[in-house]
Amino acid sequence: MRQRRRSRLIAIAFALPALALNLLVIAGPAVSSIVYSFTDWNGITSPEFVGLANWSRLIADGAFWNAIGNNFVYLLLFLTVPLAMGLLGAFMLARIRRGAALFRVVYFIPYLLVSVITAQIWRNILDPEFGLAAALHGIGIHWLDGVYFFADKRFALYSVAFVDNWHFWGFLVVLFLAAMQGIDSAQYEAARIDGANAWHEFRHVVLPGIRPTLTFALTIIAIGSMLVYDYPFILTQGGPAGSTDVASLLVNRTAFLARDAGYASAIALALSVLSAIFLVLFGFLRRREES
């Protein structure tokens, strides 16, 4: 009996540092952020309870809806372009023998780059004077003359999402390829005997075969799009005229520049609830597939 209690104490002693750290950095602040969302707080002096004032302010706040709207545009772009590129790359890669390892390395390199460097690459290429536009101008093509991809509010959000996509899609290729290689080869044989062409094979063998991985990819894309921060922060700081403002930028601006930490907590909480909805939705999808 004493032996048992001793072994329990040792086990708790091993687990305690990690749990304490978690409480300090993540769980504690997460819970207090719920409390702060009902207060007026500048971060330093003691918070003042204001009931639902932050929430009614949020509902009427044009800046919040603008940012969330941009998050959803981001989500739509990411649910289509990189997903299609990832599936296409992986499907083609699964069909070849020679050079597959090389292609896989090349596709993965953008994903390795630090976000500030990825941004620098595309700032250079999309610069009207020192990039693609100037190169085309040199050979007499003037399509891109005077196009400011990051400074024109018609293009800025799409340009930022494009850069993020360039960084991200190779990860999806590697993820999907691993899943496709797990499909039983007998299923391909059966499809070929039935005279399936490449599209049929993709539609009826590959897509059903990688469904769990596809759901996982949709989950990380949805959550990543709701919480995106790096590329809008680096490339445009949310501008011009709020056209690339996203919720994470708004939270940080409200909390750390305007020192309106109570209201920032409310925005952050709304954002968290939104991404939790996606998490539950895709979790539900996955469970339905498993059963």
Place this chain on the structure above:
Amino acid sequence: MSTLAFRARRRTRTEERPPGGLGRTPYSYLVLTVLGLFAFLPVLVLIVNAFKTSLEIGTNPLGLPSSLDLSNFAEAWRKGNMARGFANTAVLVLGTIVGTWLFAGTAAYSLARLNLPLKRAIENYLFVIISLPVQMFIVPLFFLWVKLGLINTLVGLVVIYVALNTPFSVLLLRTFLVGIPRELDEAARIDGANEWQVATRVILPLSWPGFATVGLVAGLGAYSELLFAVTFLIDVEKMPVATSFLQFSQGFTQLYNLVNAAGVIIVIPLIVLFLLMQRRFIAGLAASGTKG
């Protein structure tokens, strides 16, 4: 062993392919090459423009450089204070790796091999924590760090990085630790080893691939992280190389030769490491999942 079997299976599959199937591969190569150029040409632009003068970028924006002049790299290193940036990055990366090993290793060991109560509940708790968005806790955490005097310090940032990496690392390490036979540590205990000795002398050497993956993911994260670094560090002297690069690039807008050279210097360690240990990279990043 398993890779060999795997290759053999793939080979027979392709050879058994009906002739009509093989005819499709040229299209595959065409598509793959186009995608490959899309991934690689922009990286090439970063590299070639790092060798040009700023005048040459104006006249020849995307072509090859006229000479292999390394002076941009020296100037970027000096003007960007990159020695200081890399020193800060080294503190962050090493601190995060060692801290994650300690905190996640002990907790995973307890979950996998010791008599810990409420195991199931703790695992579920970790799953919830992993899916918690950063925005859920960053605001109160910032002001807590102000109060504790940890704001604008590398130690404060390391503590955050370790805490962010620990939940997923515990779950990953647990799967490695569960697989080691119980007889081994019982034998060591009979020989008079205490719990700490069992953990470090018997279990650790057998589970090092898990620790290597965790260390790689934690280290890469600390090298590249932006949101916490720009929010929690204020003085440029404290900033890691990636964050001070951002300041540098904003100070020298359109001097692409210089800024690109700094970028190449920052990226080289990552590419070399990746080429050396591809398999672990892909496994680790797939397991951690959410860097996008």
